[in-house]
Amino acid sequence: MILPGAVVLCALLLLVQEGPSPVSLLPQPADQPSGGIDRPQDGSGESREARLRVSVSLGPEALAALESITEEWESLHPQWQAELIAVDAAGERGSEAGAQPADIRLLSNRDSLRWASAGKLLPADGLVPQDGGSASAAEASPFAQELRWRGYAWGTPAYADPPVLIWSREALHAAGWSKPPAAWAELERLRAQAPERAAAAIPSADGVHALAWLARWHGEGAPLDPARLEASVLPRPAPLQAPDLTAAGSAAAAVELVRGGGSFSAVVPLSYYRSYGLGSEFVADESLSAAAPLSARGGYGYVIASDTEFPAAAGSWIAAATARSAQERLREAGGLLPANPGLYAAAEGAEAGLPLSIWKQAIFPEEGSSGKPELGRLLPFEPLWAAYGASAGAMSPHQLAQAWKQSIEGSS
Template identity: 25%
Template sequence: MLKRKNYWLLFAVLLLALTSLSPSMELDTAEGDYPPRQPQRLSEQPDSGDKNNVTSLNIRVSMSSGELKALQRISSNFTLSTGIQVFISNVDNEENAAMLKTELATMESPDIIMTDGRNIADLATRGYLLPVDVYQSVPGSVPLTVLIPQMQWNGYNWGIPLDIDPYVLVYSPQRLAELGFAEPPESLEEWGGLLNQLRGQQEQEEEPGTEKYLLAMDSRNAYGFSALLESMGLSMNGDYTPALDWVQVARSYFYLSSRFNTELWDMLQSGKLALAVLPLSEWQKNGNASLSVKAPAKSGTIYEAMQSRFFALPAGSANPETAVNWLAYITSATAQLEWLENTNRLPALEELYNPAQPEIAGLPFDINLLIAEEDVTAQPDGLSWDAVSDAVTLLLTGKLDAAEYTAATGLDSE
């Protein structure tokens, strides 16, 4: 009996000790704001303590050599004002996509990465990014309304846009007139008529070996294809299966090339090429009075064929506070206008369009197309933008037929 009393006394002492030593401990049964796939909860993000200790940042981008020099010039001013060295590495788009998949999964990424805006939500939901507004000590300017859905998920911002570049139809009015058109086609039927005119002319050519093309596109992303659909009155957000059979027939008359191919401009002027789908920045740089340009989107509609490039913080970023300060500097209104002047890529800030700055006002289409209220994210549900681009490449190069493309992108389930 005495032994049993001792056991109860010992238990009471232990219980009292635990209570007194841990008065603030509570059992957290909340599931948090993020899905289980998130590598770390926000409350578990390490305190980097980088505000006073960071001496350098590592940033990876994917851009032309001219754009890289412009970015380095702007970034050098950040270094002068803060003393923080910024190392920027530049890789090819395809290489960047492959590196992201590996590095983000292993959390061995740079402090800041660049990616297409349409990839942000996919990377965020996979737990590969940090929300930038958690670390944003410097208030940033408001981005274009159409870009906000790309950067937001689960109540947080997961990226900061650098710029936009709408895709446009460039053409020679003289060459189109020879094919019986005053302006680029505006429907699937008109595109079919233009193709028939081109084929008929080639059959009557005295020099049948002279190749002439209907349309030039960059086959490595889906923006050219998106612009083609827009010019037909179709959308990648809807059912565009009627256009796929036409693409199967027409693709032998496509000229697939890099967006930076300067030969395209000579081909347009010589009549070897009827139209080209190119970024507006390329038109601003290389266009001339013998050529014309037209937006594929019509007034009052959304401009879907518009590339946006975003910066984001990888989940493994060691210096998120300092990284966000660099982002705020690089994407400020002053820096954005300098970026426009040196790269011809349009700024991503709403304030620079209302009213439009002189540098922006001379666009070859209605500026209201860029400041719509709707989301411009044009891609099939459930697919990342990289997956969509891969499928478009296979379609344009003849490695997928219309039925296979429809199955690969999920169009057959809509």
């Protein structure tokens, strides 16, 4: 049964009320910087004892490497200690009101600005020391610019965890393909060989990545084309059957859908692909990252809580955890891609079966006069995609496209 338009609208309103609205994900104007830049710091030296709580969501290998980096930092600052607190990434993406108390948090860059606009963070300026007075590895990252708001830096880039399109090796081999399709015409030919499979399964929480998929195959203007969106989620007429895009409840559900024959590919974070050892079953394709806005390419950074008692100690720890040597160690131990593009040139090895130079091009392409829409124009699609995925077919592709059209027109 297809839901009436009014019911769909009510469902969307209820969904948005459960969390921050799409617009609230962007920083709002304020009279003073969040947290108050005039907040007293913890003294001119290191004589005051400090015990920091650092909230992180990392795999076991990366967490162990960060523990080692922390121990080395503590040996250089005997009066300061830092306790790493492992948390669920999904929990940190929720309301800041329900998060565990912490002096430092590891957040996605998109969430960092949301926390800053809510007054929950201190600016990193003047707190995170630079190497010898010159630009640090973190400052050299393009991600640093997206963490600036109202003239202040609200986080320090740590690493990149980009979205990756993973293709079923079994499905490709069954169709006689040795590698994934690179152009739309090739994808159409592949799908014709298994019409019951969708082209891609995308988690319902990753609406921006669904739009990036449209940009990857149909050009930079496709994310803001409701007609293209509707055509991509509608079941295809013969000879194809499944839609191009299908929503899955989670990354795990997207992977299972591919395994069950419902899709040729899925979109998951690179860290998920690596942590669960999916390389034997799936071929990694970095092209989705290059099609996404910079802010949707998986940048993560450390932020300082506005209520910390130890801002100087927090800044010192962040400087150690994001230093050039730290980023290199975290890449080697945990497969975390550096936030600084300058660290890719000398690095050896590969992640997800791809050379690091390929990931550098995908995450930090030369944008030039890119026609990609700004992330702020795409974020309102996330609750729509979530509602579409949660409706189990009750929300029609046409209703999804119409809701997206109204959102685009309302923001123009």
